[in-house]
Amino acid sequence: MLKAQIIKKRREFSVNVSLELNKGKSLGLFGASGAGKSTVLACIAGIEEPDDGYVQLGHCQLFPPSLPLHKRPIGYLTQEPGLFPHLRVSENVSFGVPKERTTDKEQSRWIETLRDRLQLGPLWHAPASLISGGQARRVSLARMLARRPALVLLDEPFAGLDRQLVRELIDDLIFWSRTLGFSMIAVDHQAEVLKRLCPEQAIALEEGEIVQRGRWDELDAAPATALLRSLLNPL
Amino acid sequence: MRVDRSWLARAGATIFALVLLYPFTALFAPIGPWQWSEDIRGPALSSVRVSLWLTGCAMVIIVAIGTPVAAYIARCRTRERLVWQAVLLVPILLPPLGLGILLTLAFGPYGTVGACLERFGIVMTNSAPAFVSTQVYVGMGYYVLGAVAAFDAVPLMLQKQAALLGLAPWKVFLRVTFPLSRLGLAVALSIAWVRAIGEFGAVVVTAYYPSGMPVQLWVNLQSFGLPAVMPLLVVFLAVALPLPWLVHVLAQRQRHA
Numbered sequence: 001m002l003k004a005q006i007i008k009k010r011r012e013f014s015v016n017v018s019l020e021l022n023k024g025k026s027l028g029l030f031g032a033s034g035a036g037k038s039t040v041l042a043c044i045a046g047i048e049e050p051d052d053g054y055v056q057l058g059h060c061q062l063f064p065p066s067l068p069l070h071k072r073p074i075g076y077l078t079q080e081p082g083l084f085p086h087l088r089v090s091e092n093v094s095f096g097v098p099k100e101r102t103t104d105k106e107q108s109r110w111i112e113t114l115r116d117r118l119q120l121g122p123l124w125h126a127p128a129s130l131i132s133g134g135q136a137r138r139v140s141l142a143r144m145l146a147r148r149p150a151l152v153l154l155d156e157p158f159a160g161l162d163r164q165l166v167r168e169l170i171d172d173l174i175f176w177s178r179t180l181g182f183s184m185i186a187v188d189h190q191a192e193v194l195k196r197l198c199p200e201q202a203i204a205l206e207e208g209e210i211v212q213r214g215r216w217d218e219l220d221a222a223p224a225t226a227l228l229r230s231l232l233n234p235l
Numbered sequence: 236m237r238v239d240r241s242w243l244a245r246a247g248a249t250i251f252a253l254v255l256l257y258p259f260t261a262l263f264a265p266i267g268p269w270q271w272s273e274d275i276r277g278p279a280l281s282s283v284r285v286s287l288w289l290t291g292c293a294m295v296i297i298v299a300i301g302t303p304v305a306a307y308i309a310r311c312r313t314r315e316r317l318v319w320q321a322v323l324l325v326p327i328l329l330p331p332l333g334l335g336i337l338l339t340l341a342f343g344p345y346g347t348v349g350a351c352l353e354r355f356g357i358v359m360t361n362s363a364p365a366f367v368s369t370q371v372y373v374g375m376g377y378y379v380l381g382a383v384a385a386f387d388a389v390p391l392m393l394q395k396q397a398a399l400l401g402l403a404p405w406k407v408f409l410r411v412t413f414p415l416s417r418l419g420l421a422v423a424l425s426i427a428w429v430r431a432i433g434e435f436g437a438v439v440v441t442a443y444y445p446s447g448m449p450v451q452l453w454v455n456l457q458s459f460g461l462p463a464v465m466p467l468l469v470v471f472l473a474v475a476l477p478l479p480w481l482v483h484v485l486a487q488r489q490r491h492a
Contacts, residue, residue: 068398069399075397147401
C-alpha cells in the first residue's frame with residue numbers, strides 16, 4: 001500500500017497533496033497544466049525531494065529520509081521516453097536487470113514475453129537513437145516492466161501519440177498491472193485517458209491543492225469547481 | 236545563380252585552416268641546412284622520450300583525479316560551481332613562467348611541502364616528479380573545465396532514469412554518464428595533453444632537467460641556432476599529435492557505433 005503526503009513549494013503556490021493507494025489499484029491525478037500533478041509524481045518517484053510530508057510504499061519508507069533512487073521499487077514513465085541513445089533496443093529493455101540475472105532462464109523468458117507482447121521483435125537490435133517516438137514509448141514501457149516494479153508512475157506518457165497507439169499502450173498497461181499486480185498512479189490533463197487507464201478513482205488538483213477526490217462518475221456528476229467542470233467536458 | 240552552401244562553408248573552413256597553418260610554411264624558410272648530427276640527435280630523442288613518458292604519467296594523474304572532481308562540480312549548485320571554476324582558472328590564467336616560479340617556491344627544498352617530500356626522497360626540482368607535477372598543474376584546469384562541460388551535456392533525467400532502474404550512482408556513471416560524455420572527455424583530455432606536452436615557461440623553471448621537447452628546443456636554439464630547431468619541431472609534431480588525434484578518432488567511432 002502507498003501512503004503519501006507531499007508538501008512542496010513551487011514558485012506560484014505550494015503543493016499539498018495526501019493520498020493512499022492499495023496494492024494493485026490505480027489512481028488518476030487530474031487537473032489543468034501546471035496544477036502540480038507532475039510535482040506530486042516526481043516527489044513520490046524521488047526525482048524531486050518534498051519539502052515536508054512522507055512517502056511510504058508497503059514496508060519501504062521512501063521519504064523522509066530520502067531513499068536513494070536505485071533502491072526504490074518504482075517504475076517511472078514520462079513524456080520523454082528517456083531511452084539510452086548509445087544502446088540498442090534490447091540493451092535498453094534489459095538495462096535495469098541485474099547482471100547476474102541476465103543469464104537466468106526465467107528472466108530471459110520474461111524479457112522475451114515483454115518483447116513479443118509489446119511488438120518489439122523487429123526493432124530488437126536497432127540502435128535506440130534511430131527508432132520512432134511511438135516505438136520509443138513501447139521500449140521505455142518494456143524497460144520499466146522488466147524490473148517488475150511494485151509501483152508505476154505515469155507522467156503524461158502518451159502525450160503526442162496517435163489515438164490508436166495510446167489505446168494499445170493503455171491496454172498493455174492494464175494487462176501488465178493485472179499480471180504483475182503493481183499499483184499505478186497516472187497523471188494527465190485529458191480525462192478520457194485517465195478514465196480508461198485508472199477507472200477506479202481520481203484526484204483533481206488545482207494550484208497544488210486537492211479540490212475533489214472520488215470515482216470518475218462522482219466527479220462527472222458534480223465537479224467541485226468551474227475549472228474542473230470545464231476540464232471534464234468533452235471537446 | 237544558385238550557390239551550393241555546403242561548398243561555400245567548406246571553402247570558408249579551408250581558408251580558415253590555411254591561415255591557421257600558415258606559420259608552418261616557415262619550416263621551409265631559407266635558414267641553411269637542417270642539423271641532425273649525433274650531438275643534436277641524441278639529446279633530442281632523449282627529450283622526446285622524456286616528454287612522451289612523463290606527459291603520459293601526468294595525463295593518468297589528471298584523468299584519475301580530474302574526472303571525479305569534474306563529475307562532482309557538474310552536480311554542484313550554481314554558486315558553488317562558480318567557486319570551483321574560479322579555482323580551476325587560477326593556475327591556467329597565470330603566465331606559465333609565474334606558475335613555474337610559484338611551483339618552485341612551494342615545492343622546492345625551501346618550501347614546507349618540498350622539504351617534507353625531500354625527507355621521503357622525492358626531489359621536486361629538476362626531477363621527473365617536478366616535471367610531472369608541473370604538467371599536472373598546467374593541464375588539470377583545462378581537463379576539468381572541459382570534463383564539466385561534457386558531463387553537463389548529458390541530460391540529468393537520463394541519469395535519474397538509470398538510477399530508478401536500479402543502478403547505483405557509480406554504475407550510472409559507468410553505463411550512462413561516461414559513454415554519453417565520451418566525446419567531450421576526449422576533447423578535454425586532448426587539450427590537456429597538447430597544453431602539457433608543449434609547456435615551456437613553467438617547466439623551464441621547475442624541471443630544466445630532465446629536458447622535455449620544449450626545453451630541448453630552447454637549448455638547441457641557444458646552442459646551435461635555427462637549423463637545429465627545425466628537425467626537432469617536426470619530430471615534436473610527429474610524436475605529440477597522434478595521441479590526442481587518436482583519442483578523437485576513438486571517441487567519434489564509439490559515438491557512431
